[in-house]
Amino acid sequence: MPELLRDPVERALACAVAALSLSRGMFFAVSALYFTRGVGLSPATVGIGLTVAGGVGVLASYAGGRLSDRIGADRLQQWALAANGAALLGYALASDVVSFVLVAACVSASRGLQSTAQMTLLARWYVGPERVAVRARLRVVMNVGIGIGTLLAGLALVVDTATAYRLTVMLVGALTMLGTLPLIGLRRRVSGLAERMDSAAGPEAPRGPSPLRDRTYVTSTVLNAVLAMHFGLTSIGIPLWVADHTEAPTVVVSALLVVNTAYVALFQVRASRGTQDLRTAGRSVRRAGLLLLVACVLFAVAGHLGAAAATAVLLLAALASSAAETRGEAGSWGMAFELADPARAGAYQGLSQTGLALALMLGPAVVTTTGVDHGTPGWLALGAIFALTGTATAVLANHAAKHRSLLVDQPASATRVS
Helix, strand or coil, rough: HHHHCCCCHHHHHHHHHHHHHHHHHHHHHHHHHHHHHHHHCCHHHHHHHHHHHHHHHHHHHHHHHHHHHCCCCHHHHHHHHHHHHHHHHHHHHHHHHHHHHEEEEEHHHHHHHHHHHHHHCCCCCCCCCHHHHHHHHHHHHHHHHHHHHHHHCCCHHHHHHHHHHHHHHHHHHHHHHHCCCCCCCCCCHHHCCHHHCCCCCCCCCCCCCCCCCCCHHHHHHHHHHHCCCCCHEEEEEHHHHHHHHCCCCCCCHHHHHHHHHHHHHHHHHHHCCCCCCCHHHHHHHHHHHHHHHHHHHEEEEEEEECHHHHHHHHHHHHHHHHHHHHHHHHHHHHHHCCCHHHHHHHHHHHHHHHHHHHHHHHHHHHHHHHHHHHHHHHHHHHHHHHHHHHHHHHHHHHHHHHHHHHHHHHHHHHHHHH
16 A cells, blocks of 8 residues: 555554554454453343443544544544553453443543544545545554454463453553554644644634534434444344354354455455545445345345355355445445535534444344344345435435535526626
């Protein structure tokens, strides 16, 4: 990625994301076992605690937009990332339900702040197609890092002791804090960055209406949040469906995750090309919805086949859902950037990230209560929801693009008449 090497801001962000994603991959692999065996919590308690923490993260994602406008997105990202590392270290000290929930809430809150700050930084520093392109490259770094981190955590899984899991959690916190190093002093090293980040902080900065009053942006956020619930397929739906409802060997779960990681790494940047245009972004999301419908149908079919056939169909489903992921993410980024008021980038990106945080919190429950619990009818209903949502998003994007064209053409028409 030669662009990454030339741009100091993207280079710093990529280094920070690499450290963060490496630690997240390790944490995803060992967290459930650490919470149950190391801390001594029941699976139900862990689930409830993480759901409560997820709610805190939703609120923090929204607040992060306001804070980014006030203190600068670069500063907030650096501080939030450091706080996230410190909070992750706190898991090593958790010994009961109360301390676990408190630490989990801090982890979720700091993650929400950091995510919104990163999107606001991209919105303020980059323009046009650069914003989506940089976001796509950062996501590739994130996906690869998570994959490597998951593999590294295999050492702790082999040892399989509470001490090994606790040490891994401590390493996760330390790696996350190391991710702040490339961000320190970034505004001093990059000319013009401070002015861009602080453009909404002064008393004379333009103050527009709240993004909550922007019906187009709110509708776009809701629709993209519904589509983003497909992430629950990868984290919860696929493992449970393969293990409990198909004849395919359980090891196939790992293969499907590898397919997803590899596909995103190879095709996310390509899928993002052109999605700075609203109509293109809408088409991308519509295709994502239709691909998710195909994936859901294939998951349902796999439940009625023998081991070999089910495995083949599951791999096709994983390819379809991965293709949907790259297209859906690219389209949602384009709409989140292009529909936002540039004068209030933080507030708008905060709202967008709030929708994503809600989707990540509710996605596993939606997937399990539809496809996993009700089989073929549930999968078909879930796929239909995704397809309808993608289509509605494309209609909204086309309407917004048409409205924007009318606003641009209006002065020219008035000039011709005069």
